[in-house]
Amino acid sequence: MSRFKYCPQCAKPLELANHGEMQRIACPDRVCGYVHWDNPVPVVAAIVEHEGQIILARNAAWPPKMFALITGFLEKNDPHPESGVLREVEEELGLKGRIGEFIGFYPFERMNQVIIAYHVIAEGTVNLGEELIEWKKLPLEQIKPWPAGTGYAVRDLQIRRGFTPPSFDLNMLRKPRNWHEIGEKLLTAGQPSAEEFKSLRAIGSEVVINLSLPTSDHALADEDDIVRALGLRYHHIPVVFEAPTLDDFDRFCAVMQDEDGHTVFIHCAANKRVSVFVYLWRVLKKGVPREVAERDLHAVWKPDAVWSAFIAAALI
Structure with missing residues (x-):
């Protein structure tokens, strides 16, 4: 949902209205016609394999013990999502990588994102970027996938490699409101x-x-x-x-x-x-x-x- 309160085109207060079979934030002035479609933002994600194990990292804003994949927004000047994910791996971990394989697309509705996930094989010495505070490595088969977003990419890669995925890490489950x-x-x-x-x-x-x-x-x-x-x-x-x-x-x-x-x-x-x-x-x-x-x-x-x-x- 948009945080806008006023139309960016004519400054009138925005209202909820039906557009495209959904309620969306829109300008009530038909002459203006502004609609905030709120389409999902593309994000690239990397399951980074380094020296035979998978790197998981913790963002500085996350609670202790919460680790996940390397992710970042796809930039408009990225020539391809593959280039974008390799750029993110280098920026966040200081590693040079190459694409192992494309894993899949995954909706992440809570953040209004669509995730484009890859297996990336990386080399070098880990040097964390400013957004990350901690990292660890685990064998792929030992990672407990989380039931949201990139967790499904982890699970899918485990299945492709012939592993039986561990049970979902329910500590990372985002429950609906008033649960x-x-x-x-x-x-x-x-x-x-x-x-x-x-x-x-x-x-x-x-x-x-x-x-x-x-x-x-x-x-x-x-x-x-x-x-x-x-x-x-x-x-x-x-x-x-x-x-x-x-x-x-x-x-x-x-x-x-x-x-x-x-x-x-x-x-x-x-x-x-x-x-x-x-x-x-x-x-x-x-x-x-x-x-x-x-x-x-x-x-x-x-x-x-x-x-x-x-x-x-x-x-x-």
């Missing part, structure tokens, strides 16, 4: 991005239940296709936030019964609808004491008048 775990098999949150759905699949989710409306904040127009393409089962029960119904809740309970025993991820726009439905389902269908279920409900929010009345009606 709340009820248990190992019941996960809840607000609206995930397409990238976050991929991460949810990586940690073992089997089923997605969506209680949002298609017009809810940050809703994905093709969420059903995204989820099913990952091999997950998908259920959509649109619940109007201002007017939830007991029929909505009954449909939810029927799906939960059908998916009993599977790892279920449930979301809405901000996890408020979900937290109430899950609270009622646990109390009414699973026999969980109210005070126990309420702790999870209140960890997300304190229901307003509409939802408090809905809870009272359901518990009668």
Whole structure:
């Protein structure tokens, strides 16, 4: 999402509007016609092989123990992504490299980037650039891939080399907002991005239940296709936030019964609808004491008048 507040062409306040089947920041003045399309930025990434092992580096802005690949923006004067990735390896590590192979393209939606990943074979003495503070080397087969962005490139190269990839490093999992775990098999949150759905699949989710409306904040127009393409089962029960119904809740309970025993991820726009439905389902269908279920409900929010009345009606 753009940080712009005013149109860069005519200085009018920008507004959300539908363009290209999505909501985008745009100028309300039709004569001006400015639209911020917010297209993803191309980034090159290198799995750097040096003396038979893979170099991982830590950015100065990252927390301790967080290491990843060498990455950088593709510059407009780079003649080819291969040139760009070799430039980044030299700038960040002080190493001369050559392309081993192209690995693949990977979306990194959180940063609005598309990653172009290569295996780079490098020589020389490591001399860190100003953005990096620490580095280490590991055999390719010992690297734990992370469930986002360049982590998938690591995993793909491990598979190509005939290794069984280690389990994903879940410490690097970026969870959707308002994330709340009820248990190992019941996960809840607000609206995930397409990238976050991929991460949810990586940690073992089997089923997605969506209680949002298609017009809810940050809703994905093709969420059903995204989820099913990952091999997950998908259920959509649109619940109007201002007017939830007991029929909505009954449909939810029927799906939960059908998916009993599977790892279920449930979301809405901000996890408020979900937290109430899950609270009622646990109390009414699973026999969980109210005070126990309420702790999870209140960890997300304190229901307003509409939802408090809905809870009272359901518990009668």
